[in-house]
Amino acid sequence: QVQLVESGGGLVQAGGSLRLSCAASGRTFSSYTMGWFRQAPGKEREFVAAITWNHRTRYADSVQGRFTVSRDNAKNTVYLQMNTLKPEDTAVYYCAADLSEVVRTTGDAYDYWGQGTQVTVSS
Secondary structure (H helix, E strand, C coil): CCEEECCCCCCEECCCEEEEEEEEEECCCCHCEEEEEEEEECCCEEEEEEEECCCEEEEEECCCCCEEEEEHHHHHHHEEECCCHHHCCEEEEEEEEEEECCCCCCCCHCCCCCEEEEEEECC
């Protein structure tokens, strides 16, 4: 069993930055692919970014160049640095863990989920 706890969300003006953190406990964190997803009101959950155990990354086109995913296996933590935020980035952000070693962009592929953290970007 893996427990994931996100933090770092909040309210920020357009153009600003936030860094989300996701602390993991339980089984061996370093072997997981870790993903970030988001869900805005009235919209489907969507893939944002993911990072494998050996730090390979993948991003959604909508955040490429603005968001950076990273991980610190010694701290069992994955991060999402979000820069140049836009109002359309407003959503609840979730981290998720996938036992696979490849990056997958569909939420159904992930085995464990955090409770989510709200990010609101004002215009």
